[in-house]
Amino acid sequence: MNILVTLNSNYIKPLKVMLKSLFINNPKDTFTIYLIHSSLTDAEVSDIEAFITSHQSHFRPIKIDDSVFANAPTLFHYPKEMYYRLLAYKLLPQDIDRILYLDPDILVINPIKSLYNTDIDEYLFAAAYHNMVKGINRLRFMPYKIDTYYNSGVLLMNLKRHRQEIDEEEIYKFIENTPTMLLMPDQDILNVLFAKKIKNLDEKYYNYDVRYFHYYRITSNNIWDMDYVIKNTQILHFCGRKKPWRKDYRGKFHSLYKHYEKQALYP
Amino acid sequence: MNILVTLNSNYIKPLKVMLKSLFINNPKDTFTIYLIHSSLTDAEVSDIEAFITSHQSHFRPIKIDDSVFANAPTLFHYPKEMYYRLLAYKLLPQDIDRILYLDPDILVINPIKSLYNTDIDEYLFAAAYHNMVKGINRLRFMPYKIDTYYNSGVLLMNLKRHRQEIDEEEIYKFIENTPTMLLMPDQDILNVLFAKKIKNLDEKYYNYDVRYFHYYRITSNNIWDMDYVIKNTQILHFCGRKKPWRKDYRGKFHSLYKHYEKQALYP
Numbered sequence: 059m060n061i062l063v064t065l066n067s068n069y070i071k072p073l074k075v076m077l078k079s080l081f082i083n084n085p086k087d088t089f090t091i092y093l094i095h096s097s098l099t100d101a102e103v104s105d106i107e108a109f110i111t112s113h114q115s116h117f118r119p120i121k122i123d124d125s126v127f128a129n130a131p132t133l134f135h136y137p138k139e140m141y142y143r144l145l146a147y148k149l150l151p152q153d154i155d156r157i158l159y160l161d162p163d164i165l166v167i168n169p170i171k172s173l174y175n176t177d178i179d180e181y182l183f184a185a186a187y188h189n190m191v192k193g194i195n196r197l198r199f200m201p202y203k204i205d206t207y208y209n210s211g212v213l214l215m216n217l218k219r220h221r222q223e224i225d226e227e228e229i230y231k232f233i234e235n236t237p238t239m240l241l242m243p244d245q246d247i248l249n250v251l252f253a254k255k256i257k258n259l260d261e262k263y264y265n266y267d268v269r270y271f272h273y274y275r276i277t278s279n280n281i282w283d284m285d286y287v288i289k290n291t292q293i294l295h296f297c298g299r300k301k302p303w304r305k306d307y308r309g310k311f312h313s314l315y316k317h318y319e320k321q322a323l324y325p
Numbered sequence: 326m327n328i329l330v331t332l333n334s335n336y337i338k339p340l341k342v343m344l345k346s347l348f349i350n351n352p353k354d355t356f357t358i359y360l361i362h363s364s365l366t367d368a369e370v371s372d373i374e375a376f377i378t379s380h381q382s383h384f385r386p387i388k389i390d391d392s393v394f395a396n397a398p399t400l401f402h403y404p405k406e407m408y409y410r411l412l413a414y415k416l417l418p419q420d421i422d423r424i425l426y427l428d429p430d431i432l433v434i435n436p437i438k439s440l441y442n443t444d445i446d447e448y449l450f451a452a453a454y455h456n457m458v459k460g461i462n463r464l465r466f467m468p469y470k471i472d473t474y475y476n477s478g479v480l481l482m483n484l485k486r487h488r489q490e491i492d493e494e495e496i497y498k499f500i501e502n503t504p505t506m507l508l509m510p511d512q513d514i515l516n517v518l519f520a521k522k523i524k525n526l527d528e529k530y531y532n533y534d535v536r537y538f539h540y541y542r543i544t545s546n547n548i549w550d551m552d553y554v555i556k557n558t559q560i561l562h563f564c565g566r567k568k569p570w571r572k573d574y575r576g577k578f579h580s581l582y583k584h585y586e587k588q589a590l591y592p
């Protein structure tokens with residue numbers, strides 16, 4: 059399976075935890091991890107490489123220099139990193155047709171084969187929209203008549219179709235013409251420009267926002283209790299500002315996160 | 326390492342979870358699991374045996390019939406099972422000098438070699454006393470001038486010394502003469518009769534009561550946070566009436582328990 063990650067040096071430890079959970083819970087599969095970055099040092103890339111290859115997976119780092127996205131608007135001080143997900147098809151080898159982007163602030167707690175093999179022939183992406191976030195964003199997106207808010211932290215990409223349909227210039231134009239600062243640039247672009255070409259994934263299986271344990275449980279008539287989550291959810295996503303690798307974190311999945319962190323960083 | 330467990334059929338699933346966590350986190354060690362019981366069916370014992378041997382460990386079931394402890398008082402309706410821990414030295418092979426008793430409502434989350442090898446040459450047992458429980462029990466134990474309350478859920482036994490020093494009749498006499506019903510019979514006997522012959526273990530490492538996460542953290546100046554627990558605690562103990570395998574459970578280590586439960590029961 060092809061996995062895409064993009065990060066700076068602040069996220070190396072969480073990346074290892076995420077990858078460790080992926081490897082542990084998908085023991086029969088081999089992975090090729092594509093890392094798109096611009097600021098990691100050679101030593102940092104080597105460190106990540108050693109980690110991945112010691113788990114019998116492959117590593118393909120792709121360093122982006124300033125000549126890439128030279129035309130991209132920087133007017134609003136958006137970092138270029140925001141394009142790595144949306145325009146990954148330009149940066150990845152041209153013979154890859156499918157890749158799964160994963161944020162570093164997640165845990166993979168079950169096999170993800172069924173997610174990876176989701177039929178997206180007719181779509182650009184598959185992603186989960188986060189119901190709880192919808193209300194907050196309804197106002198923000200009113201001008202665009204968007205009523206869903208897809209989370210871009212777990213993003214299955216149909217790269218073949220990206221090459222045919224995604225228009226780099228359209229993205230740049232949208233950014234230049236956008237009336238206000240975008241809150242979460244790449245995620246906002248995903249929602250505004252591509253909402254209709256995204257296959258919807260059930261967030262409880264594929265992009266479980268750990269802040270909403272009670273919401274998921276109550277709205278499912280108690281089906282989604284802890285037992286069910288641990289057995290069925292493929293991806294736990296530690297969304298929001300509070301992160302489980304920080305000292306002040308507390309939350310339902312804190313002990314589980316620390317369990318994987320120990321195995322990844324202090325084996 | 327020799328491990329002792331005693332249980333009835335209600336605790337077979339938790340036992341497997343406990344053993345799975347023991348095996349996973351002590352991959353370099355082999356174990357011989359002694360099971361003392363009176364009520365398990367042959368099919369249940371075979372099921373436990375298959376589980377243990379599939380993990381490259383050994384299994385020695387010991388079935389107790391009515392002739393054992395024939396002299397033990399039953400006046401106060403104490404089940405005979407209460408003697409299995411205190412008089413294990415009578416029931417186990419005479420060539421074993423050391424064994425670690427473990428309750429089924431625990432998780433072993435780190436290697437336990439250092440616990441197992443604790444120097445107890447001068448003691449009958451090693452156990453942790455639960456500080457938080459002390460206050461509650463001060464009144465109850467006032468007649469006996471006992472000011473500690475050892476938890477009997479994790480109990481390292483010096484069987485060699487047991488054979489020399491433990492007096493079966495003394496235990497029976499104590500029970501017959503005890504003024505009130507004992508709340509937790511074997512644990513109470515341990516505290517009253519043997520308190521001075523117990524080596525004290527730090528509960529935070531060896532018998533961490535999961536209900537008191539905040540208490541441990543605050544009283545240690547924040548050293549014992551989740552990170553430290555996951556890295557350093559050897560045994561988490563799910564004390565009290567609320568058990569992590571029940572539907573209504575909630576607690577700091579719920580997700581971690583379910584993680585091990587999944588691996589033990591639904592691999």
